[in-house]
Amino acid sequence: MSYELRRRLWAGILILGFFATWEVLCLALQVSDLVLPRPSQVFATLVDRLGILWPHVLQTLWTTMIGFVLGVTVGVVIGAAIGVSRTAYDTVYPLLIGFSSIPKVAVVPIFVLWFGSGATPAILTALAMCFFPIVVNIATGLATTEPELEDVLKSLGASKLDILWNVGLPRTMPFFFASLKIAVTFAFVGSVLSETVASNKGIGNVMMTASSNFDVPLVFAGLFLLAALGILLYVAFSLVEARVTGWATRRQGFAAA
Amino acid sequence: MSPSHAIQQGRSSIAVELSQAAVSFGKPGKAVPALQETNLRIADGEFVALVGPSGCGKSTILRLTAGLLQPTRGAVLVGGREVAAKALRIGMAFQNPTMLPWLTIERNVMLPLKIVRPFRSDYRAKRKTEYRDRVHALLADVGLDKFAGHYPWQLSGGMLQRANLCRALIHEPSLLLLDEPFGALDQFTREELWGTMQSLWLKRKPTVLLITHDLKEAGFLASRVCVMSARPGRIIDDSAVDFPRPRTIQMTFDSEFVALNQRLRDLIIDARTDTAIRGA
Numbered sequence: 061m062s063y064e065l066r067r068r069l070w071a072g073i074l075i076l077g078f079f080a081t082w083e084v085l086c087l088a089l090q091v092s093d094l095v096l097p098r099p100s101q102v103f104a105t106l107v108d109r110l111g112i113l114w115p116h117v118l119q120t121l122w123t124t125m126i127g128f129v130l131g132v133t134v135g136v137v138i139g140a141a142i143g144v145s146r147t148a149y150d151t152v153y154p155l156l157i158g159f160s161s162i163p164k165v166a167v168v169p170i171f172v173l174w175f176g177s178g179a180t181p182a183i184l185t186a187l188a189m190c191f192f193p194i195v196v197n198i199a200t201g202l203a204t205t206e207p208e209l210e211d212v213l214k215s216l217g218a219s220k221l222d223i224l225w226n227v228g229l230p231r232t233m234p235f236f237f238a239s240l241k242i243a244v245t246f247a248f249v250g251s252v253l254s255e256t257v258a259s260n261k262g263i264g265n266v267m268m269t270a271s272s273n274f275d276v277p278l279v280f281a282g283l284f285l286l287a288a289l290g291i292l293l294y295v296a297f298s299l300v301e302a303r304v305t306g307w308a309t310r311r312q313g314f315a316a317a
Numbered sequence: 318m319s320p321s322h323a324i325q326q327g328r329s330s331i332a333v334e335l336s337q338a339a340v341s342f343g344k345p346g347k348a349v350p351a352l353q354e355t356n357l358r359i360a361d362g363e364f365v366a367l368v369g370p371s372g373c374g375k376s377t378i379l380r381l382t383a384g385l386l387q388p389t390r391g392a393v394l395v396g397g398r399e400v401a402a403k404a405l406r407i408g409m410a411f412q413n414p415t416m417l418p419w420l421t422i423e424r425n426v427m428l429p430l431k432i433v434r435p436f437r438s439d440y441r442a443k444r445k446t447e448y449r450d451r452v453h454a455l456l457a458d459v460g461l462d463k464f465a466g467h468y469p470w471q472l473s474g475g476m477l478q479r480a481n482l483c484r485a486l487i488h489e490p491s492l493l494l495l496d497e498p499f500g501a502l503d504q505f506t507r508e509e510l511w512g513t514m515q516s517l518w519l520k521r522k523p524t525v526l527l528i529t530h531d532l533k534e535a536g537f538l539a540s541r542v543c544v545m546s547a548r549p550g551r552i553i554d555d556s557a558v559d560f561p562r563p564r565t566i567q568m569t570f571d572s573e574f575v576a577l578n579q580r581l582r583d584l585i586i587d588a589r590t591d592t593a594i595r596g597a
Contacts, residue, residue, distance in 0.1 A: 209415040215383040215407045216488070218432045226431065230419050307419040307468060 097277040102284055105277040117285055119262040120251055123179050124289075127186025128247040132240065134187065135194025142195065143202025143232075144224060160192040164250060168257045177258035182251040189250030190243035197239035201232030234308040237301035244293045248286060331397070332492055332524040333359040333382055338391035340377050341549075350549035352377045354391060357543065357552060361491075364518060364525045366535035368581060369545030370589045375528045377550075379494050382526060383407055395492065406433065408485035408493045408523070412500040414477040416469035422480050423465040426452045429488040436488060455483045458520070459513050475506035479513060486517065495527045499534065508566050511537050515563060532581045533569055536560075544581060546588040554584050 079099045085091075086098045093101055106113070138156070141148045164185055171181035205227055213223050255264025263282045270278035335357040341348035352374040359365050367375050380386040381393045384400035384407075393400050395407075408429070416425045430436040430448050440448070456462045459479040469477060478498060485493060499507045515538060518525060529535050535542045536558055544554040558577065560568060568574055 206413065206415050208411040208413050209417075211380075211383070211385055212409045212411070212415065212485075213428075213432065214385055215409045215494070216429050216432045217434070222432055226428065227417065230417070233419075305419075 094274060094276050097280050101277045102280040106281045106284060109278065109281065113263075113266065113281065113285065116261060116263050116266045117289070119179070120182075120248075120255065120264065120286075121289060123182040123255075123262065124186050124244075124247045124251040127183040127251055128190055128244055130183070131187040131190035131243060131247060132194055135191035135239075135243070136198055136236075138191070139195040139198025140202065140224070140228075143199040143228070144220065149199070149203075156192065156195060164189050165253060165257075168254050171254070172258040177260070179259075179261075181258060182254040182262065182264075185254040186247040186250035189253075190247040193239040193242045193246065194236070197235040198232050201235035202228045205231060234301075234305045237297060237305055240297050240301075241294055244297060245290050248290055248293075252286060330361050331358055332361045332363070332395065333357070333526065334392075334394040335378070335381065335388075336392050336394070338381060338388040338393050340374070340381065340386065341389050348389075352381075353549045353551040355551050359524055359526060361524055362522045364527070364538060364540045366527045366529055366539035366542045367545065368529060368532060368535050368542060368585065369550060370547045370585055371530070372548045373545045373588075374548060374550035375545060376496055379496055379526060379528055382492070383409060383494055406488060406490045406492070408488065408490035410478075410481045410485040410493075410495050410498045412497045414469075414474075414481040416477055416480060416484075418469055421466050421468055422456070422461065422472065423449065423452050425469065426456065426480060426483045426487050428484060433488045452483070452487060455487055456480075458517060459483060475502055475510060478502060478510060482510075482514065482517065486521065486523070489521070489523075491523055493523045493525045495525065497529055498527075500530065507531075507534070511566075514538060519562060532578050532585075535581070536574055536577050537564055537566075537569060542577075542581060544584045544588070553588065554581075 083098050083100060086096060097105075138152065142152055143149075167188060168181060168185055171184045175181055175184070202224075205223075209227060210223060213227065218226075251262065252264035252267075255262035256268045259265045263285055267279050267282040270276075270282065335355050337354045337356065338352070339350070339354045340352040341350040343349050355378065357378070367378060369375055377386065381388055382395060382400070384393075384395070416422070417428070420428075427444065427448055430444075430451075431440045436448070443449075453462055453465055456465055459482065461476060461479050461483070464472060464476065464480075469480075472480070481498065485495075499510050502510065511534060518538075525538075527535070527538060539558050541555065541557050543552050545551065546553045556577075560574065
C-alpha cells in the first residue's frame with residue numbers, strides 16, 4: 061500500500077472513529093440531546109432542514125469571501141510596505157499589533173453602530189480578523205531576502221520594483237499561502253461572530269436562534285456546516301499552494317492538502 | 318602627441334580607478350574608518366586579485382566599485398565615470414550562489430537579461446529563442462548544459478557556483494566583481510573551478526576584480542595581485558603575476574609560484590602582527 065493511500069485511510073478512520081466514539085458515548089451515558097446531540101441526530105437535522113439552512117450557508121459564505129478578499133488585499137499592501145521599508149516597519153507595526161490585540165467581539169457592536177446590522181458588519185469583521193496573519197507573513201518573507209542577491213541585482217541597475225517583483229514576491233509565496241490558510245478560517249470566525257450579534261441571516265444567526273429555542277441539534281448542524289466550509293476552503297488553497305509553491309517543499313504530494 | 322591627449326587615452330583604457338578613496342562608517346565624529354585613502358587602477362581586461370587579512374576592507378573596495386557604496390572621501394571611477402550604480406554593466410558573484418529556488422538553472426542564469434538594459438526590453442520576445450540559446454551556450458562552457466532544466470536544490474555546491482559565474486557573465490559585463498566565489502567549496506572542486514574561471518576569462522576577457530583569502534587562487538588566476546593591510550585597510554603591495562596562460566594546477570608546485578605564494582603570505586602575516594602590536 062502506498063504511503064499516500066495509507067495516509068488518507070488513517071485520516072478517514074480517525075474522523076469516523078471520532079464520530080463513532082461520540083455516538084456510542086452519548087448512547088451509553090444516555091446524554092440528553094438538549095445537552096449534546098448524537099452525530100446521527102445532527103446529520104438527520106442537517107438533511108432535514110437543508111432547504112432552510114442553504115440560504116444561510118450562502119450568506120455566510122459570500123460575506124466571508126468578500127471579507128477575506130478585502131482582508132488579503134489590505135494585508136498584502138500593508139505587508140509589502142512594511143517588508144520593503146524600514147521606516148514603515150518601525151512606524152506601522154506598533155499600531156498594527158495594538159489593533160490585532162483587540163478582541164474582535166468588541167469591535168462588532170461598533171461596526172453595527174456605524175453600518176447597521178446585516179452583511180456589512182460581517183464583512184468588516186471577517187476583514188479585521190483575517191488581515192493580520194497575512195501582513196506578518198508577507199513582511200517576514202520580504203524582509204528575509206538575501207543581501208548578496210540584492211547586491212547582485214542592484215549592481216545590474218535593478219529598481220526596487222524589479223527586486224520586489226522578481227525576488228521579493230515569489231520568495232514570499234510559501235509564507236503567503238501558509239497565511240491564507242489561517243486567514244480563511246479566521247474570516248469565517250469573523251463573519252459568524254458578527255452574524256450572532258447582529259444579523260437576521262447567516263449560519264451564526266441560525267445558531268443563535270436555534271439555541272434560544274433549545275433546538276440543540278440545529279446548533280450543532282450549524283457547527284458542522286461551518287467546519288465543512290472551513291475544510292473546503294482550506295483544501296482549495298492547499299491545492300493552489302501546491303501548484304504555485306511546489307518548489308518550496310521540493311516534493312509533489314507533500315504540499316497537497 | 319600632446320600630454321592631454323595621452324591622459325585621455327590613458328583614461329579610456331582604465332576600467333576602474335580609485336583615487337584617494339576612503340570609507341568610514343557611522344556618524345561623523347564617531348566614524349569608524351573601514352578603508353584608508355586607497356589608490357587602485359585596473360586596466361581594461363586585467364585580472365586583479367585582492368588579498369589581505371580578514372576585515373581589512375576588501376569587500377568595501379568591491380562594493381565601492383559596484384556602486385553599492387559611496388566613498389566618504391575621494392573618487393571611484395568605473396569606465397571613466399563616477400559610479401552611481403546606474404547604467405553600469407557589472408557582473409557580480411559571491412560565495413553564496415543565491416540561486417532563486419523557484420526558477421530552473423536556465424531561468425536563474427537568464428535573470429540579468431530580464432533586468433539589464435538593453436536586454437530587458439526584448440526579454441519577453443527572446444527568452445525562449447535567442448536568450449535561451451545564449452544561456453545554453455554559456456552553460457555548455459562550464460559543463461552545465463545538461464542541467465539547464467534542473468532546479469538549484471538538485472545541484473551540488475560546485476555546480477551552483479558554476480551557474481553563479483554564468484549568471485554574472487550572461488549580460489557580457491565589461492567588469493566582473495567576485496567576492497570569494499570559491500570560498501565554500503572543497504579543494505578539488507575549487508581547483509576545478511579555477512580552470513573553468515580561467516577559460517571563461519581567456520575567452521571573454523572581461524576586467525575582473527577578485528577578492529579571495531586563498532593565495533594560491535590569487536596566483537593561479539590573477540594577472541596582478543594587490544595585498545591589503547589590516548583594518549582600516551590600504552594597499553601595501555601590488556605585483557604583477559606573469560606566469561604563462563593557460564595555467565595548470567601543476568604550475569602551482571613550481572618553485573617560482575611557491576616563492577610568490579610565500580612572499581604574499583609574509584606580507585599578510587606582517588600586516589596582521591602589525592595591528593596586533595598596535596592594538597596592544
